[in-house]
Amino acid sequence: xxxxxxxxxxxxxxxxxxxxxxxxxxxxxxxxxxxxxxxxxxxxxxxxxxxxxxxxxxxxxxxxxxxxxxxxxxxxxxxxxxxxxxxxxxxxxxxxxxxxxxxxxxxxxxxxxxxxxxxxxxxxxxxxxxxxxxxxxxxxxxxxxxxxxxxxxxxxxxxxxxxxxxxxxxxxxxxxxxxxxxxxxxxxxxxxxxxxxxxxxxxxxxxxxxxxxxxxxxxxxxxxxxxxxxxxxxxxxxxxxxxxxxxxxxxxxxx
Numbered sequence: 130x131x132x133x134x135x136x137x138x139x140x141x142x143x144x145x146x147x148x149x150x151x152x153x154x155x156x157x158x159x160x161x162x163x164x165x166x167x168x169x170x171x172x173x174x175x176x177x178x179x180x181x182x183x184x185x186x187x188x189x190x191x192x193x194x195x196x197x198x199x200x201x202x203x204x205x206x207x208x209x210x211x212x213x214x215x216x217x218x219x220x221x222x223x224x225x226x227x228x229x230x231x232x233x234x235x236x237x238x239x240x241x242x243x244x245x246x247x248x249x250x251x252x253x254x255x256x257x258x259x260x261x262x263x264x265x266x267x268x269x270x271x272x273x274x275x276x277x278x279x280x281x282x283x284x285x286x287x288x289x290x291x292x293x294x295x296x297x298x299x300x301x302x303x304x305x306x307x308x309x310x311x312x313x314x315x316x317x318x319x320x321x322x323x324x325x326x327x328x329x330x331x332x333x334x335x336x337x338x339x340x341x342x343x344x345x346x347x348x349x350x351x352x353x354x355x356x357x358x359x360x361x362x363x364x365x366x367x368x369x370x371x372x373x374x375x376x377x378x379x380x381x382x383x384x
Contacts, residue, residue, distance in 0.1 A: 131231045132214070139165035143174055145200070147191055148181030152205045156181055159215065171198065180204045208232025217242035221253040223261065252300065253293055259300040260291070266308050275344055275378040282342050319371055319380045327353035344378030347371040352383050 144165040146156055156179045157167050168175065178200045182188040185207075192210045195202045204210040208231070216227035217238035226245060228238045260281075271277045284291040290307045297303035320339050325331045332340075340346070340360040348357065350368045357366065360381075371382050 132229065134216075134227060134229065136225060136227075137177070139163050141166055142176070143168040143172065145169070145171055145175045145178035145195070146181065147179070148183070148205075150181055150183055153179075153181035156203075156205070156215075171195070171200075176200060178202045180210075219245045219249060221249055221251070221257070224249075224253050224257045250294060250296075252296070255300040256291065256293060256297065256304070259304040262301070263304045263308050270308065273377075278342070278344070278378075286338070319375055319382060321382045321384065323384060324352070324356065327356065329353075329355045329359050332356070332359060339381055342379050343381040345376050345380045346383065347380060348383040356383065 139160070142165055144160045144167060146153060146160065146167050146169065148156075160167050160179070165177075171178075178195045180188050180191050180195070180202060182191060188204050188207060189210060192202045192204050192207075196212070201212040202210070203213055203215060208214060211232065214229055214232050216229040217235070219226035219228075219242055226242075226249070228241045228245070230238050267277055267280060271280055283289055284307050285293060287294075291297065291303065320343075322336050322339060337359060343360055343364050345365045345367065346357070346360050347367050347370060349370075360366075365376070371380055
């Protein structure tokens with residue numbers, strides 16, 4: 130990755146905005162929609178700044194001054210001056226999908242956003258809110274993290290009881306019914322994936338799903354990093370064949 134994608138909670142925090150152009154107005158709307166408070170003067174509690182000055186030299190000078198003061202700075206249309214860039218956003222709050230290109234092409238990010246907008250149901254946010262509300266109940270039912278992962282993997286899988294692309298009607302009722310009626314899932318065992326090539330685009334949907342469900346990933350030393358990157362980031366990775374006695378949870382052997 131060229132940058133670390135983060136979701137930054139504002140919750141009423143002040144965000145400095147310099148400029149009075151159309152671009153500045155757009156940044157003001159973005160800040161306010163994310164719960165921030167636009168300020169025009171630098172104060173001690175400001176941590177983020179947007180520079181939307183039309184004069185290139187003035188924008189560069191302002192960015193340098195603000196960075197020297199310890200702020201993280203975004204300069205409109207000047208990715209080389211930015212500490213962070215603003216992605217194209219698909220908003221299904223609390224689900225947010227951010228598409229960044231590292232400043233390479235805002236138009237490419239917009240094109241991808243438009244495709245995803247068409248794919249993702251408008252009701253996705255309601256489902257996410259219902260899942261968040263049910264977290265305590267699921268923790269009580271499945272105290273072990275592997276059990277919880279198995280439950281959610283099963284519920285949210287294609288065709289599962291909470292398939293994100295299906296219409297569940299009342300999301301709260303649907304989640305409650307799944308939690309109340311679910312059996313403890315089987316979350317152990319080993320799945321072997323024989324790779325067709327080192328290109329991650331050659332992975333099948335089933336193989337990608339298996340990688341994303343793995344708690345432990347065993348792999349041959351020569352497996353391409355691009356393949357390993359398609360697995361869950363918190364999965365344990367072991368560059369050797371699986372042992373006779375497997376660790377708890379789902380294991381995958383990539384070869």
